[in-house]
Amino acid sequence: MKRFFVGVIISVLYCFSMLPTVRADYVLPYPGFMPGNKLYKVSRFLDKAKEPLYFGPLSAYKYHLGLADKYLVEAKVLFEYKQYLLAVDALARSDKEFTMLPRYLVQAGKQRKDVSLFEQQLSEAALMHKQILEELLVQLPDTFTWTPEKSAATLLPLKDLLQSSVTIRSNVL
Numbered sequence: 091m092k093r094f095f096v097g098v099i100i101s102v103l104y105c106f107s108m109l110p111t112v113r114a115d116y117v118l119p120y121p122g123f124m125p126g127n128k129l130y131k132v133s134r135f136l137d138k139a140k141e142p143l144y145f146g147p148l149s150a151y152k153y154h155l156g157l158a159d160k161y162l163v164e165a166k167v168l169f170e171y172k173q174y175l176l177a178v179d180a181l182a183r184s185d186k187e188f189t190m191l192p193r194y195l196v197q198a199g200k201q202r203k204d205v206s207l208f209e210q211q212l213s214e215a216a217l218m219h220k221q222i223l224e225e226l227l228v229q230l231p232d233t234f235t236w237t238p239e240k241s242a243a244t245l246l247p248l249k250d251l252l253q254s255s256v257t258i259r260s261n262v263l
Contacts (some may be wrong), residue, residue: 116211116214116215116217118159118162118163119156119159119160119163120163121160121164121167122164124167125168137157137160140153146198147194147195147197147198147201147203148194148203148205148208151191151195154187154188154190154191154194155188155191155212155215157184158184158188158215159184159219161184162180162184162222164177165180165181165184166222166226168180169226169229169230174246175236175244175246178246178248178251181251181252181255182251185254185255185258188259191212191262192212192262195208195209212262213262216259216260220256220259223252223255223256227249227252227253227256230249231248231249232247233245233246233247233249
């Protein structure tokens with residue numbers, strides 16, 4: 091009986107070892123607090139307050155990539171809910187964070203650190219960002235005029251802004 095259980099355990103372990111391994115593609119974060127939430131301003135403040143804690147080039151790279159992802163997801167959700175003015179602001183923040191990333195990898199390379207995995211991660215992130223932005227390009231109008239009640243209207247060239255963001259991500263590749 092003891093040999094039977096040992097045989098079953100070995101068989102089960104062998105079967106599990108033969109399962110193919112799964113590699114997940116680049117995954118964007120779940121959207122955090124959105125504009126209108128009471129904790130949104132606190133979240134934005136904490137994003138800025140944490141920056142000095144990431145003082146090495148690789149940790150700064152991870153921090154800014156996380157913010158670029160977070161702001162892109164925020165922009166995507168806001169675009170989907172037709173909150174174009176807020177979405178354009180979030181997209182601009184994502185672009186700003188994303189443009190900083192190659193600089194940190196160059197700094198780490200100058201310090202003779204192996205950045206090959208980080209370069210691969212940046213390429214995957216750029217592809218994922220481009221995919222989302224290109225989906226938005228198809229869904230959104232070319233321009234949108236935001237007209238507040240008591241001030242002048244603002245023309246938002248949505249297609250141009252999204253295309254500019256795609257170009258920023260393409261330059262990384």
